[in-house]
Amino acid sequence: MGGAVDLRIKLPTDGDDVGVVRASTFARARALGYRAVAIDGSVDASKGERCRALLERVTANASACKKDAGDGLEIVTRCTIAFAEPGELQGVLGRCSREVGGFDVLALEPTSERAFASACANKHADVIAIRANVRLPYKLSAANVRAAIENKISFELCYGDALRDSTSRMWFFCNASALARATRGGRDRVVLSSGATRGIELRSMHDVVNLATFAGMTESAARAALTTSARSVLSLRARRRDAEATESEVVDRMDAS
Amino acid sequence: MVRFKNRYLVVRVVANDGRALDDGREASSTKAQRSVLETLRASVRECFGDVGAGRSAQSLGVKYCDGFTGVCVVRCDRERAREVRGACATTREVGGRACAMEVRHVGGTCASAKEACVRIVRDVLEEMVQSGRVKTAELEGLVEARRRVVASSVTN
Numbered sequence A: 001m002g003g004a005v006d007l008r009i010k011l012p013t014d015g016d017d018v019g020v021v022r023a024s025t026f027a028r029a030r031a032l033g034y035r036a037v038a039i040d041g042s043v044d045a046s047k048g049e050r051c052r053a054l055l056e057r058v059t060a061n062a063s064a065c066k067k068d069a070g071d072g073l074e075i076v077t078r079c080t081i082a083f084a085e086p087g088e089l090q091g092v093l094g095r096c097s098r099e100v101g102g103f104d105v106l107a108l109e110p111t112s113e114r115a116f117a118s119a120c121a122n123k124h125a126d127v128i129a130i131r132a133n134v135r136l137p138y139k140l141s142a143a144n145v146r147a148a149i150e151n152k153i154s155f156e157l158c159y160g161d162a163l164r165d166s167t168s169r170m171w172f173f174c175n176a177s178a179l180a181r182a183t184r185g186g187r188d189r190v191v192l193s194s195g196a197t198r199g200i201e202l203r204s205m206h207d208v209v210n211l212a213t214f215a216g217m218t219e220s221a222a223r224a225a226l227t228t229s230a231r232s233v234l235s236l237r238a239r240r241r242d243a244e245a246t247e248s249e250v251v252d253r254m255d256a257s
Numbered sequence B: 001m002v003r004f005k006n007r008y009l010v011v012r013v014v015a016n017d018g019r020a021l022d023d024g025r026e027a028s029s030t031k032a033q034r035s036v037l038e039t040l041r042a043s044v045r046e047c048f049g050d051v052g053a054g055r056s057a058q059s060l061g062v063k064y065c066d067g068f069t070g071v072c073v074v075r076c077d078r079e080r081a082r083e084v085r086g087a088c089a090t091t092r093e094v095g096g097r098a099c100a101m102e103v104r105h106v107g108g109t110c111a112s113a114k115e116a117c118v119r120i121v122r123d124v125l126e127e128m129v130q131s132g133r134v135k136t137a138e139l140e141g142l143v144e145a146r147r148r149v150v151a152s153s154v155t156n
Helices: A018-031 A045-069 A086-095 A097-101 A113-121 A142-150 A166-182 A205-214 A219-226 A228-256 B030-057 B078-090 B110-131 B136-153
Strands: A004-009 A034-044 A074-083 A105-110 A127-130 A154-158 A190-193 B006-015 B061-065 B071-077 B097-107
Touching (some): A004 A154, A034 A105, A113 A142, A190 A219, B030 B071, B030 B078, B071 B110
Parallel strands (some): A004 A034, A074 A105
Antiparallel strands (some): B006 B097, B061 B071
């Protein structure tokens, strides 16, 4: 599969023009050369019991998006869990393991130093989403970044944050530079996504690569962040899910015998 | 004598509300041209400050702008091409209308820019034919009109 992959598009879930926004966003993604996009649903882990209902709503929205996509664009589902305490995350993953397991991409969005360390050590996550438009509440320390890379977790930046306003743009380049420094110019497991809420916020791969070079990423690393690295997140997730399914089958067979 | 080297960017301005930059169907639009240039200058200043704006001001110009299709040819200094491209990518509105600017071609000569511009205009008009905004019979006439204007206006 060639072409760019956008691992985060946040489409509206309600409103009169939901269908129109979806259709125009997918058409624009196709026109810009994207071959796959991930529809994101965000959940705040501090909501506790309400997370299950939120996750079910996210799943329903993602299924509707798959129907509207048409040919030439693969739609995958993504769940982003924002958390400040490791205990909150464990609570959501424990209570809603079936719902969370149904998503193609699992992203964690830490909002504290402890949460970031916990996210880097997590064995089930695929992506750590870095909220680039504000001052980061944690440092991208070498130890944590190394742990994440060993767990095959990718760091994600949304270039849509650079398009909003002057302050968001400043923080985007500040955080992107820090990430580029921590990951050897973006060579180690970095993905770039749009975080777009509508089609007009999507940009072509070449424009995104150009923007990323201002943040200190090399051109080849930036290109890989949109193509090969993003695709490897999807294939790794599929392999993890197969491995877990096989493991549970083996355990069931052993229990039965 | 060292030659000044330029880059010609063919940029397509895509509006959010489906309309083009201008309501008319003329092959080029002075009003849209001024609007795009002011937007680019403001965007370069916002992203790269007074120093960046000053360094790119000498060569930065919009040589051609078609308000109907949104296709423009922007000239800039070779050394400042990355910044101008970045400014295009971060632009969110032109003339008060929500837009995105896509850089579709970057070339070092007028000839390549003219060829790319006509090709991209044709692609955009074919999309408009498919969506019903333009009749099939009008396509060649519109492309030819734009080819003539691009040939005369995109110069050094």
